[in-house]
Ligand SMILES: [Zn+2]
């Protein structure tokens with residue numbers, strides 16, 4: 001079911017994201033898929049849009065990056081993300097009440113389009129290590 005209507009590019013993008021343990025930007029994906037049939041950023045964006053629409057990939061708004069859905073399912077779901085500032089690891093969690101809460105906060109009049117919950121901090125491993133002085 002998950003690969004229905006996916007073309008070769010879509011599969012390349014999905015595989016790159018599935019292999020990655022960190023969120024990837026469109027350009028990271030392009031770097032990893034360039035040897036195949038993908039030549040331009042627009043092809044990556046097109047595939048990402050399709051995969052996102054099918055719920056196979058999620059966008060992390062704050063990072064402008066993408067992750068493969070950790071839980072393959074057909075229905076649309078409302079994931080939230082716990083993101084470590086230290087190692088950039090992302091953990092997806094199910095937030096079924098998010099939409100209701102968002103609508104409540106925004107008010108009945110407000111036509112809700114999307115909701116995202118992105119929680120930033122440091123994971124157990126990074127919390128105990130000294131902050132890196134990279135860059
Ligand atoms: Zn998901």
Ligand SMILES: [Zn+2]
Pocket residue numbers: 084085086087088089122123124125126127
């Ligand atoms: Zn970490």
